Amino acid sequence: MIRKTFSLAATFICAGALALPALAQSDADRAIDYELANSRAYDTLEYLTDNIGPRLSGSKGAALAVTWATKQLRAMKLDDVRNEPVMVPHWVRGVERATLVSHNDQKIVLTALGGSVATPENGITADVVEVSSFEELDRLGRKVAGKIVYFNNPIDMSLVESGRAFDAYSKAVEFRGAGPSHAAQYGAVAALIRSVASASLRSPHTGSLRYDEKQPKIPGAALSVEDALLVHRLLAKGERVRMHLVLTPRTLPDAPSFNVVAEIRGSERPNEIVLIGGHLDSWDLATGAIDDGSGAAMCIETMRVLKELGIKPKRTIRAVLFMNEENGLRGGHAYFDAAAKREEIAKHVAVIETDAGAATPVGFTTTLEGSALANFTRAAAPLNRIAAPLTWESSRHTGADTSPLTDAGVTGFGLTPDPRHYFDFHHSPADTLDKVDPHQLAQNTAAIAGLAVLLANQ
Amino acid sequence: MIRKTFSLAATFICAGALALPALAQSDADRAIDYELANSRAYDTLEYLTDNIGPRLSGSKGAALAVTWATKQLRAMKLDDVRNEPVMVPHWVRGVERATLVSHNDQKIVLTALGGSVATPENGITADVVEVSSFEELDRLGRKVAGKIVYFNNPIDMSLVESGRAFDAYSKAVEFRGAGPSHAAQYGAVAALIRSVASASLRSPHTGSLRYDEKQPKIPGAALSVEDALLVHRLLAKGERVRMHLVLTPRTLPDAPSFNVVAEIRGSERPNEIVLIGGHLDSWDLATGAIDDGSGAAMCIETMRVLKELGIKPKRTIRAVLFMNEENGLRGGHAYFDAAAKREEIAKHVAVIETDAGAATPVGFTTTLEGSALANFTRAAAPLNRIAAPLTWESSRHTGADTSPLTDAGVTGFGLTPDPRHYFDFHHSPADTLDKVDPHQLAQNTAAIAGLAVLLANQ
Numbered sequence: 001m002i003r004k005t006f007s008l009a010a011t012f013i014c015a016g017a018l019a020l021p022a023l024a025q026s027d028a029d030r031a032i033d034y035e036l037a038n039s040r041a042y043d044t045l046e047y048l049t050d051n052i053g054p055r056l057s058g059s060k061g062a063a064l065a066v067t068w069a070t071k072q073l074r075a076m077k078l079d080d081v082r083n084e085p086v087m088v089p090h091w092v093r094g095v096e097r098a099t100l101v102s103h104n105d106q107k108i109v110l111t112a113l114g115g116s117v118a119t120p121e122n123g124i125t126a127d128v129v130e131v132s133s134f135e136e137l138d139r140l141g142r143k144v145a146g147k148i149v150y151f152n153n154p155i156d157m158s159l160v161e162s163g164r165a166f167d168a169y170s171k172a173v174e175f176r177g178a179g180p181s182h183a184a185q186y187g188a189v190a191a192l193i194r195s196v197a198s199a200s201l202r203s204p205h206t207g208s209l210r211y212d213e214k215q216p217k218i219p220g221a222a223l224s225v226e227d228a229l230l231v232h233r234l235l236a237k238g239e240r241v242r243m244h245l246v247l248t249p250r251t252l253p254d255a256p257s258f259n260v261v262a263e264i265r266g267s268e269r270p271n272e273i274v275l276i277g278g279h280l281d282s283w284d285l286a287t288g289a290i291d292d293g294s295g296a297a298m299c300i301e302t303m304r305v306l307k308e309l310g311i312k313p314k315r316t317i318r319a320v321l322f323m324n325e326e327n328g329l330r331g332g333h334a335y336f337d338a339a340a341k342r343e344e345i346a347k348h349v350a351v352i353e354t355d356a357g358a359a360t361p362v363g364f365t366t367t368l369e370g371s372a373l374a375n376f377t378r379a380a381a382p383l384n385r386i387a388a389p390l391t392w393e394s395s396r397h398t399g400a401d402t403s404p405l406t407d408a409g410v411t412g413f414g415l416t417p418d419p420r421h422y423f424d425f426h427h428s429p430a431d432t433l434d435k436v437d438p439h440q441l442a443q444n445t446a447a448i449a450g451l452a453v454l455l456a457n458q
Numbered sequence: 459m460i461r462k463t464f465s466l467a468a469t470f471i472c473a474g475a476l477a478l479p480a481l482a483q484s485d486a487d488r489a490i491d492y493e494l495a496n497s498r499a500y501d502t503l504e505y506l507t508d509n510i511g512p513r514l515s516g517s518k519g520a521a522l523a524v525t526w527a528t529k530q531l532r533a534m535k536l537d538d539v540r541n542e543p544v545m546v547p548h549w550v551r552g553v554e555r556a557t558l559v560s561h562n563d564q565k566i567v568l569t570a571l572g573g574s575v576a577t578p579e580n581g582i583t584a585d586v587v588e589v590s591s592f593e594e595l596d597r598l599g600r601k602v603a604g605k606i607v608y609f610n611n612p613i614d615m616s617l618v619e620s621g622r623a624f625d626a627y628s629k630a631v632e633f634r635g636a637g638p639s640h641a642a643q644y645g646a647v648a649a650l651i652r653s654v655a656s657a658s659l660r661s662p663h664t665g666s667l668r669y670d671e672k673q674p675k676i677p678g679a680a681l682s683v684e685d686a687l688l689v690h691r692l693l694a695k696g697e698r699v700r701m702h703l704v705l706t707p708r709t710l711p712d713a714p715s716f717n718v719v720a721e722i723r724g725s726e727r728p729n730e731i732v733l734i735g736g737h738l739d740s741w742d743l744a745t746g747a748i749d750d751g752s753g754a755a756m757c758i759e760t761m762r763v764l765k766e767l768g769i770k771p772k773r774t775i776r777a778v779l780f781m782n783e784e785n786g787l788r789g790g791h792a793y794f795d796a797a798a799k800r801e802e803i804a805k806h807v808a809v810i811e812t813d814a815g816a817a818t819p820v821g822f823t824t825t826l827e828g829s830a831l832a833n834f835t836r837a838a839a840p841l842n843r844i845a846a847p848l849t850w851e852s853s854r855h856t857g858a859d860t861s862p863l864t865d866a867g868v869t870g871f872g873l874t875p876d877p878r879h880y881f882d883f884h885h886s887p888a889d890t891l892d893k894v895d896p897h898q899l900a901q902n903t904a905a906i907a908g909l910a911v912l913l914a915n916q
Binding site: 046050051052053054060061064100103104109199200201203226229233234286287424425428430432433434 | 508510511522561567883886888
């Protein structure tokens with residue numbers, strides 16, 4: 001989709017950013033200071049993760065999270081709190097078990113990729129063939145027929161360590177999405193990837209695959225890094241590696257769910273919207289503390305802070321807790337469709353998404369570029385005392401749930417906590433509350449709250 | 459048992475250590491240099507862990523390891539390679555599954571403790587009670603009847619980080635061994651500990667429990683650190699925590715197995731023995747690369763190096779690959795009993811055990827003390843160029859498998875690789891080959907080989 005620049009956003013960015021009035025700065029400062037001193041974001045995250053637990057779309061946990069978050073927001077006496085319906089995929093994991101029948105029936109640790117079909121009930125037993133690229137797979141062609149294709153896709157740790165973890169992830173994750181169908185076109189019976197992870201203690205990391213409807217659907221799973229290395233070493237020695245694989249996931253009928261939407265209406269321009277959003281669903285392997293319980297908690301907490309401080313932003317601040325970011329993005333699309341029906345798309349002045357964990361905030365990505373960005377970063381100086389001065393990086397992609405909006409030309413911002421350890425835990429059983437530091441969570445919330453108020457008060 | 463000092467060892471240490479003859483140093487130097495330049499220890503470890511895999515006593519993997527190690531040693535044309543029989547426990551893990559029925563049926567990650575009995579087939583559902591000490595449990599007394607007792611036993615990370623990881627382990631592990639029976643005496647239906655681990659990505663760490671035969675046997679399991687923290691947080695908030703627990707381990711009849719013993723006979727005093735030993739068995743959750751595949755590989759490799767160099771030590775160097783260190787120490791006792799029957803105990807000049815991983819070697823523990831130790835460390839200077847100068851620390855305990863020998867007064871040495879990350883992996887699914895660095899493994903092997911030759915040539 002071609003990006004259009006809406007006049008509203010453009011006006012704001014070009015005309016407004018150079019000299020924000022004192023009042024606007026003051027509200028942002030107040031929100032930041034209050035959050036840093038009085039944060040309850042961690043309590044919110046603790047309940048969501050410890051008491052509700054995993055929240056995969058369609059699950060009881062996801063439904064409980066919607067009910068609970070709605071209740072929390074309603075208790076704040078905001079101007080509006082509503083559930084916007086969305087039908088979501090309902091995928092259930094089942095058994096996942098593998099052994100190397102060629103090597104003393106050693107157990108192999110893996111996890112089904114989200115959306116994967118099941119193996120036959122008694123499993124698949126087949127030779128494993130390793131490839132490092134789609135090109136290599138294409139060269140092998142039908143030689144992989146009847147076999148299990150293993151995509152050897154290590155994450156680039158030098159990128160991770162230099163702070164480009166999301167770039168490293170994007171590269172390595174390509175095979176997770178497209179690998180199974182690519183292998184299926186040559187008759188492979190299953191596809192494996194190496195977990196896209198920057199740390200491992202035999203930890204499998206899940207995530208969605210995307211089937212090409214023109215190809216047969218074959219099961220897909222992610223090996224733990226250790227098991228991927230084992231398979232690689234055995235194959236590199238020239239040994240035949242034969243695996244028995246049992247996966248019994250089921251795709252149930254789509255389930256009804258909701259985005260949770262809460263608003264503080266603008267005092268001067270209530271029809272203009274600054275959106276803050278994170279997602280309420282998580283993968284099923286863990287309680288989703290960093291992905292994206294922390295983002296949801298930041299949004300809930302921002303509304304609490306603004307309300308408790310009595311801040312009346314000029315524009316409407318709307319928090320959206322999206323459903324189904326992980327395995328469908330149905331919530332992001334449903335929100336867009338509902339907003340379009342309300343003729344609201346162009347009324348979104350800016351969208352701020354938080355879905356990258358809660359380590360110390362280092363900056364934001366933004367769809368702003370050039371002088372507009374330069375102007376904006378000067379106006380956003382109040383945020384710089386939260387942690388080290390923030391970086392602002394131009395990017396077409398500032399968040400998945402808000403991508404329908406930014407694709408339509410809305411100005412986007414994406415919070416960037418320090419990404420160096422995010423993929424140690426992401427989509428794995430280890431994404432639990434203990435990975436989040438309460439003060440860092442408050443810093444991130446202060447950044448979201450501060451930026452939202454700055455944008456809304458312009 | 460009171461430690462006796464055998465005259466042979468005492469003579470050696472007091473008279474011999476100050477001025478080792480040039481030949482002895484030269485053999486040690488040669489062994490060290492050869493190993494550092496031409497190590498094949500990693501290849502040995504790779505086959506043991508990748509191709510054979512987990513090696514819990516009584517398992518097919520353990521039997522394969524005995525056969526394979528024996529074959530490797532026989533191929534070296536040593537003076538003797540033999541299997542010494544030992545009957546070992548045969549415990550099989552089975553299903554391990556737990557959920558918090560009080561909290562949305564959240565999955566709890568745990569693993570059965572070695573030797574644990576099973577729950578009833580349909581599991582146990584009971585409230586969880588947390589205690590931090592046996593004293594606290596004693597105060598609660600029968601209040602824990604019908605409940606699951608959770609021993610909250612965090613490892614002291616300041617000790618771990620300061621290099622006292624084994625001390626930290628010893629403290630925290632107390633509840634693993636004695637906890638279940640201590641809880642059973644008050645009517646508890648199961649006992650849980652926090653995995654004794656210095657790192658976790660939702661990683662359960664197993665290890666043996668010890669039942670008190672006077673108490674009812676109740677199941678015991680180790681929670682991952684994350685799950686232990688979750689249970690702790692919920693209880694600390696005053697919530698009722700109710701767990702459903704299914705464990706189906708089985709204890710089968712004892713199985714026949716073997717210690718693998720290999721010798722290079724002494725050229726001058728063949729009846730005097732310097733023993734080097736590690737253990738061939740591992741836990742079942744992983745391939746036991748650090749515990750103790752690396753120790754076994756060091757011993758096999760030492761024999762290869764000495765043989766290939768044509769080193770003819772004055773005393774006999776005997777490598778023992780013990781069976782069943784992990785869950786019974788039957789191999790260590792069987793070796794002692796067989797040696798006693800041969801009237802060989804007093805002929806052991808020294809025993810060197812390696813069962814602490816393969817990170818950079820930092821020193822040895824030793825039963826030597828005072829001036830004997832001071833003299834010895836000067837004589838052992840050739841070892842100091844392997845890595846940083848080695849530390850020599852007096853300790854009553856220099857290894858489990860050789861403890862029957864050192865308890866009987868034989869001089870003991872225990873290799874100490876850098877312990878700071880050992881308990882990140884120990885007894886967990888993550889104890890795999892990738893945790894071992896080939897050069898560090900060679901350094902450790904050089905330390906074992908060098909020390910053995912020094913001791914044997916005196």
